[in-house]
Amino acid sequence: MSDVTTPQLQENGVAAASAVDTTVWRVGTVVAAEPESTSGRSLIIDVPGWGGNLAGQHTDLRLTAPDGYQAVRSYSIASAGPGERIELAIDEVPNGEVSPYLVEDVMVGDQLELRGPLGGWFVWRPEDTGPVQLIGGGSGIVPLISMIRSRAAANSTAPFRLLYSVRAPEDAFYRAELERPAPGLDVTWLYTRRTPDDWARPAGRITPADLAAATLPPSENPMVFVCGPTGFVEAVADALVGLGHPAARVKTERFGGA
Amino acid sequence: MAVISRGFGGHRRESDPSLPPGQYLTTDFPVLSAGPTPRITTDEWEFSIATESGAVHKWNWEQLHALPVVDVDTDIHCVTRWSKLGTHWRGVSLDTLFEGVDTSYQYVMEHSYGGYTTNVPLADLMGNKAWIVTEFDGAPLDPEHGGPARLLVPHLYFWKSAKWIHGLVMQKTDQPGFWEQNGYNLYGDPWLEQRYS
DSSP, X not given: OTTOOOOOGGGSHHHHTTTOOTTSOEEEEEEEEEEOSSSEEEXXXXXXXXXXXXXXXXXXXXXXXXXXXXXXXXXXXSOOBSSSEEEEEEEOOTTOSSHHIIIIIOOTTOEEEEEEEEOSSSOBOTTOOSOEEEEEEGGGHHHHHHHHHHHHHTTOOOOEEEEEEESSGGGXXXXXXXXXXXXXXXXXXXXXXXXXTTOSSOSOOOOHHHHHHHSOOGGGOOEEEEEEEHHHHHHHHHHHHHHTOOGGGEEEEEEOOO | OOOOOTTTTTTOOOOOTXXXXXXXXXXXXXXXXXXXXXXXXXXXXXXXXEOTTSOEEEEEHHHHHTSOOEXXXXXXXXXXXXXXXXXXXXXXXXXXXXXXXXXXXXXXEEEETTSOEEEEEGGGTSSSOOEEXXXXXXXXXXXXXXXXXXXXXXTSOGGGSOSSEEEEEEESSOOOOTGGGGTBOSSOOGGGTOOBO
């Protein structure tokens, strides 16, 4: 957007200082794999030469079959900061080509290739001190958890709120971590199909009333990050503008396809 | 030599010569955008081409539709790796819109409602290669896909086909637009896999 200045990634300390080439493929080795929901899994991957990443960035991931066939997909990174170890969290797309392999098949010790980090728009930097509203749907939590972790690692006191919408309790990614939020992080859960027992709000899709009740108001001028499936992001972004948030303060990222 | 990912390859997609390298086929129409979807009515919609002389050529919705409207069947390729083959659009060729435009500049900045920008060489908009489209698959273009009108430059990655198109500004030099300032390639040829800067 012409009225938004976006510093180049290279100006930030993470990738720039070391002048790491973000365009080359690096070999990563899976060092841990944990289920994150009924359909998702997080992978921790050691990537020698990785130059660190900002919260919210993504990476290209390349798989090569024994006969040379390759497939590449982009995934948001759940971790942030310097270092050569990154975390991804993948939700299995039914009949997908890559996600079922990453969720069901890949094992500790397996190798794959990564290139990045990528993207300079849907990012949060620790030097940003203003209030932040995060709104995630399903596995759209991944770049948002990266921002939450980046805030904690930097001992940032920027006010953070998260509204996290999932179908049912067992569909949440990073539940344990989000149930013990750092000071200054406020987490609200929303269930679209089935709630926990004794839950006040009936199951249902997110509404403008939910956003008015459980997110930072426009008067606090938060930067709002919205990530999830397209329908979720469209509905939330429209409602935020309707509540009075300037469009330029609402950053969106969507996922779809396989 | 790429490393082999043990056990990968069992669920591969069929390859298709219509797919540029690194793309996969989708039958959905995924959405990629950076912020809320602008809601622009056809009454308020306006499109302009501004040149170095200060001339601004303007069209409103009726004036656009008074021009020859053509059918466009084409494949589209998003930098996020999906491709969609055989999409059907209707709109007005940029050749038609540039007929009365006098410029010596060789580059264009596309401007959208909502503030999005993307850069493209003028040569890539000429020669029956680019259109202002207002229909997709026989229906008015949805706002989330860029309606009421978007640019269609299908031989480049799809972010060059600016949604909610509002105007073109001639540029003396090839300046980066929004995504180009955020890590994406200045030109974006999918067949050369020019994804990133």
